[in-house]
Amino acid sequence: MKLFNDLETSTFWMEIMDELSGGSEDPQLSYKILAKLCEFFDFGFSFIYHIDHQGILNLDVQFSRRKNEKPLQKQIDLKKLLEPYYYQVFSGCKFVYAATDVKKSVLEERIEKEFEAPTVLLFPIKGEEGEILGIIGLADKRKERRNAPLNKQFTYSVLVLISNYVKLQLNIKKIEFTEKALGNIVDNLGVDLYVNDLDNHSVLYANKTMRTSQGENDDSLIGMKCYHMLYNSKKEPCNICTKEKIFDKEGKPTKVYAWDLENANNNTWFKILCTGISWEKDKKACVVSRIDITEQKRLEQSIEKMAEKDALTGLPNKERLFHDMENLMQEKTDFYLLFLDVNKFKNINDQYGHRMGDELLKAIAKFLNKIKATGSTVYRYAGDEFAIVIRNGSRQSVTRIAKKIEKQGKQWWNVLEEKLSCSASVGIASYPHHGSTPKELLENADKAMYVAKEREGKTTFFNYKKMAAKKARNKFFKSVIENY
Secondary structure (H helix, E strand, O other): OOOOOOHHHHHHHHHHHHHHHHOOOOOOHHHHHHHHHHHHHOOOEEEEEEEOOOOOEEEEEEEEOOOOOOOOOOEEOHHHHHHHHHHHHHHHOOOEEEOOOOOOOHHHHHHHHHHOOOEEEEEEEEOOOOOEEEEEEEEEOOOOOOOOOOOHHHHHHHHHHHHHHHHHHHHHHHHHHHHHHHHHHHHOOOOEEEEEEOOOOEEEEEOHHHHHHOOOOOOOOOOOEHHHHHOOOOOOOOOOOOOOOOEOOOOOEOOOEEEEEEEOOOOEEEEEEEEEEEOHHHOEEEEEEEEEOHHHHHHHHHHHHHHOEOOOOOOEOHHHHHHHHHHHHHOOOOEEEEEEEEOOHHHHHHHHOHHHHHHHHHHHHHHHHHHOOOOEEEEEEEOOEEEEEEEOOOHHHHHHHHHHHHHHHOOEEEEOOEEEEOOEEEEEEEEOOOOOOHHHHHHHHHHHHHHHHHOOOOOEEOOHHHHHHHHHHHHHHHHHHHHO
């Protein structure tokens, strides 16, 4: 088949076409093409450069017909070489041809000087927007070459064909680089990530951190059931599987689902993120990522404990008291509430100072913890007030604890090498008889405690009738005094 005016040109064109169409995966193809160009167009050497992200030309391949040909520079700053104006000129032309028998322009002179050859042909490889992606070059250092002039139109056609191949290779390298970079990013996110088939729960992909967390360094997780990968003994899908949530009825992904999950085997916590995607051949898949938040959870738990603990005595505080009573009431658990107040505590503070007062409170807290019954908790309510919650106790067992408190109040407290006399008044209320809410129960225990104070520290159980009668008497005497 004759494509051009002469057989030699047609044959060369067909050879180039055959090479490019059949050897795209041949790593030596660029070198072979450059060799054919030099041979056909009678040049001494040829080369291909590509431009990197900094705009620098990097040598990809060089072919020389002579063994002693000087190697080209590995990198060339084309913008610096040509300067902005001539770089723009070069970007807009089909190619630059500086020949020995033709007067050279400034652009051609600079190219000749750079490649140290009197004859140079440079073809700019351009992107879709006309930006330079690289160059294809032919050069010769001989002062006298062929007799016949260069067929520029045919040369241009051949170089366009080769440049399309070079662009394809550049795009392939770019895709490979991007794929590798993304792989490195995904592998080093510090996040376990895997993809599983929603139909059969098989693992389709697992990143490096996921593989490492499962004790694997290769792709042995691929094909394994996701629930078996996560839990060795599990033989069926997890009850937290989001299969039915991450795709709508039309088969489109819905949204990202997130939740915190505790591993009961080792008490670690993970933040789980789950979303639906389309995998190859329209296969529905689930992308699952998990982040270790164990330290964060432990910090949160520590902060919660600190927020519910009295800083001075180390006892649970008022907030924890209400929280625990609410839980017991929700569980319908019977319990007693002892509410006690240290008598004349202000006098101790005034006489000995606040440090002494603080040490006394710590000693009282230690004592209450020592005498508490099994299943009971001591709280510091506020200031010099304490509370004890006794679960499933009897009136007799509660009375025994109150009597121990009364007995200790008649003895000396040894605090900071001082002997202190200090007693407490105790009021007692029980659930569900004396209140249906923590607030109501505490108010009634407080009322009983004030009656105990009036009785010189004798423990008092809350009694509706007596409290109501007392309230009525107080109201009567107040009315008499006001109307006197």
